[in-house]
Amino acid sequence: MISDELKTLIHLLSKLPGLGPRSGKRVALHLLQNRTTTLPALTESLQIVSAKVKNCTTCGNLDSQNPCALCTDPRRDRSLICVVESVADLWALERTASYKGQYHVLGGVLSALDGVGPEDLGFSALFNRCRAGTVTEIIMALNATVEGQTTSHYLAERLKEIGIQHISSLARGVPVGGELDYLDEGTISAALLSRRDV
């Protein structure tokens, strides 16, 4: 009863993250109900983004200029590179407004299960940036998952080999507003180990 064109659109929408078959239908109907406003605006925006927004060839960030605004910003510290898994993680760090160095987006993490090896990620680009000589510290800000930490260890070893002495990672501990009773043992152990003098 639903026409093939509409079925295709619903199928594509329902495969987007956070959407399913039911919400795909809702979005498709919403777009058709707003066929003179939202629908053309979204189509045009998708075309513009597809044409203009590219990954920065230096750091992997998404921007309409290459190198990206973060790489070209003269106020940002070029001796510091923060390694993140994805652009979403870069945005999360930027939201804090407490980091003023450069970034490097890997675009994924090592995963034997998914067949992702070192050659699939932007490692060599990172090594080239480090060999240029301006970098003095690398901050590992990969997710605290098994794959993230494996990647972090692997990268740290390789970075030491090419002469980067100072490699750090985000602190582990009790999150702001966290209650001990609801935290896992690993986090509490890490917070105990890294305890600080008051």
Add this chain to the structure above:
Amino acid sequence: MISDELKTLIHLLSKLPGLGPRSGKRVALHLLQNRTTTLPALTESLQIVSAKVKNCTTCGNLDSQNPCALCTDPRRDRSLICVVESVADLWALERTASYKGQYHVLGGVLSALDGVGPEDLGFSALFNRCRAGTVTEIIMALNATVEGQTTSHYLAERLKEIGIQHISSLARGVPVGGELDYLDEGTISAALLSRRDV
């Protein structure tokens, strides 16, 4: 830190039903990560749907042909019209595969708060279909909300005036799998009033 083009896309995505600022960002990043597959497929599908899928001028259903496939299907009973609020409701009824008449999509319900009056909805198109003479029964399948029921009563009065004798509405009662303890008083009262001999 996010480029203007990308901000526009995230804004448009975050206004879609079921999405918000955070899921809008996720969808935008997902589309850019799949810029050679999902992104062009979605853009093309939106363009095709925008160009081809229109509201049927007879019943208001969405289809790539006009009159729509339901209106032109010779196996469907032309003496029966089921009045629904939206195309989503039409799809919900079609999923049951237990109705073989025609439909009429109002595209909304009467609402004094939102300023929706009888002239804003497809009432006159429905009256014209009824005046053609083949219709013997109208089934009111509007949502069981205050606005839906107000619209239902208003339409029933007008339809009687133009000579439709048989006007019915969906039964009220205990839903399949429903437990009395969790049902509201209104539903239980309606189920008691409409009780049936076993």
